[in-house]
Amino acid sequence: MNVKVDTDGTVAHQDDAGDVLLSVRNLRKYFPIKDGVLQNVVGHVKAVDGVSFDIRRGETVGLVGESGCGKSTLSGCVSGLTDPTGGSVHFNTRGRGSAHGPLDEGDRIDRMDRATFAKYRRNVQMVFQDNFASLNPRQLVVDIVGRPLRVHGIASGTALQEKVVELLEQVGLGRQHLYRYPHQFSGGQRQRISIARALALDPELIVLDEPTSALDVSVQAQILNLLNDLQAERHLAYLFITHDLSVVRHMADRTITMYLGKVVEEGPTQDLFETPEHPYTKVLLAAKPDLDDDPDVPIQTLAGSIPDPARPPSGCRFHTRCPVATSTCGWEIDDIVRELETREDLFDKLVGVDRKSDLEATLTFSDSAAAHAVWEAIRSDSVPETMRDAIETLDVRDGALMVRFAKPSAIELREVGTGHRAACILAGE
Amino acid sequence: MSVTDPNAAPMRETAFSVRTRRWRELSATILSNPTTVIGLVIIVALLAMAVFAPWLASPNTPDPYQMPRDWGAVRMPPGTPGHVLGTTNQGGDVFYGVVWGSRTSLQLSIVVVSVTVCIGIAIGSIAGLVGGWVDEALMRIVDVFLSIPELIFALAVAAILGPSFSNIILSLCIVFWVKYARIMRAQIILVRQADYVKAATVIGDSKFNIFRRDILPNAVTPIAVQATLDMGNIVLVGATLSFIGLSESGIAEWGVLVSEGQAGIASGRWWASTFPGLMIFLWALAFNLVGDGLRDALDPRTEGR
The missing domain is CATH 3.40.50.300 (P-loop containing nucleotide triphosphate hydrolases)
Structure with missing residues (x-):
């Protein structure tokens, strides 16, 4: 459609x-x-x-x-x-x-x-x-169920009561429940x-x-x-x-x-x-317990918690938790900050984030060693590989870390089958 | 129809019979609490005294609310013929004051509580329903009122208005609505978020009807309890104001009588203050007992479950 x-x-x-x-x-x-x-x-x-x-x-x-x-x-x-x-x-x-x-x-x-x-x-x-x-x-059941009829002037008095009985019977209740x-x-x-x-x-x-x-x-x-x-x-x-x-x-x-x-x-x-196409749908389906499941195999679940909806991730909003995220899924400065939040020793030394855009910022640290440690961490395996791939420039100088991410792909709902649409760059592949 | 089937409704069940049964059940809950019953008995007795005042003590002319003066029998102790509870320094019959004072106290309680409850419900509802700056403005006014102790505030207002019994009623009305406004606002904010309010909106009922049928009936329970408690408290505060001389002297009112009699306590004439004081105590106690019982009976955690 x-x-x-x-x-x-x-x-x-x-x-x-x-x-x-x-x-x-x-x-x-x-x-x-x-x-x-x-x-x-x-x-x-x-x-x-x-x-x-x-x-x-x-x-x-x-x-x-x-x-x-x-x-x-x-x-x-x-x-x-x-x-x-x-x-x-x-x-x-x-x-x-x-x-x-x-x-x-x-x-x-x-x-x-x-x-x-x-x-x-x-x-x-x-x-x-x-x-x-x-x-x-x-309120009594007769008043609750009869209220819409009364408000719209459809029925009143005995007619209303009979209409309510009819409605109650349609949902498996009856006249005996009117005055409860x-x-x-x-x-x-x-x-x-x-x-x-x-x-x-x-x-x-x-x-x-x-x-x-x-x-x-x-x-x-x-x-x-x-x-x-x-x-x-x-x-x-x-x-x-x-x-x-x-x-x-x-x-x-x-x-x-x-x-x-x-x-x-x-x-x-x-x-x-x-044939779920979006990784989030896939995870939801996998997380659904099923009678046929092997009870010894743990149910696949989603890592992390839902991000703050006041500052939703850019690009694909699911990229922070996506098991198959690519480097163009919307990695941004906030993701670096989110990574830092998991590293208390380094996060404590973060003094300021000077954003030029969602994709480019200078992070200032209280000492150059910390900045260097973060720089090292981003270059190493301690951050998702796809996020590392998305970084265009990464520079460290005197306790300041300059990061710029590559522009992510536009992510929109697109047709992957008849009437079936998914908002994922991998969908349909 | 089988009587043994508990689910079978009686054939002649109507909305009216169900509603009255609900009231009967509620009264049964209230009456199962002995202290509440004691409170109710005291209230009924005091009300009876107010109603039958003219038969208990023949009214003074021209104004029955003025203490009669028997200058031939001042400072008589209780048990004096014609003056069962003794007389005051001015020859006022203490029994007369006790009996007719129940009328003034009743008037004070009923007028002040009904006026303040109405103002409180109105202001609290407006604040809770309209919200925004209206709510802010009203609640700041309430805060100002609450920042001054009730008694001192009432005293100041009564003093400005000038000493008279009706001014005491007026000053209490001005002071006591804030508590109800605050309770009502909190209740409205709580109840208006209920799903049955949303359901009524989806049905298409008007805002006024939703307020009348869904919000108000489910919001007023705490007000009813507070009002019952205040029926007693108001008499105490009113008596205090009378006691410090903000009422007309010579009026048959318990607080005034306590005030006028206290000078004699040091000289051993205890009766002029004690009997009216006892009435104030009984009145306040009775409403507190009933208020507590009502609160337990109406507690949403126990009600109807």
């Missing part, structure tokens, strides 16, 4: 692979980091940083990634809970069975008029991870109540934010089956956010992998699981 965003923001479809319901274009959400008495903004956490994807009618899109990669922020933007910093979310409010037309400026949820936005609201619902926190503890409080149910039942509430307005898209993560495995399966049945009955689209790859494989038609606020790979679920 090729979708291009023109300069004026119009989304043009070159390929009518399906009936696009939701389009996310170059979406960014930055959270300011405030510091000091005056609460000056000293930086931004780039939770979501330029994400684009589409969801078609009746389709399940799985969104996977480590915690902290921006999945939940993205779900907030899609469901209109969070205002994005930049980019846009478009939603087709023309209703089921409407002729498929391209989503344009008029479909941007932040520019919709009141009536259109109300349609969007009705058509995008959400189910949350924490089944206890997502239900008001002081949320705390009188089990976790799985509470999640069913949440689903009933989400169904009340007969939406076209439900954002499922880790809907089964807090449940027992046996209950998880029941909820997943329920979601599958409801999708078949009502032609629902799901945005399924999770870190559980087995769940994604079971549920999703297409899968998107996110790392540090960016999409690193997307494609049909089967392709993505069978």
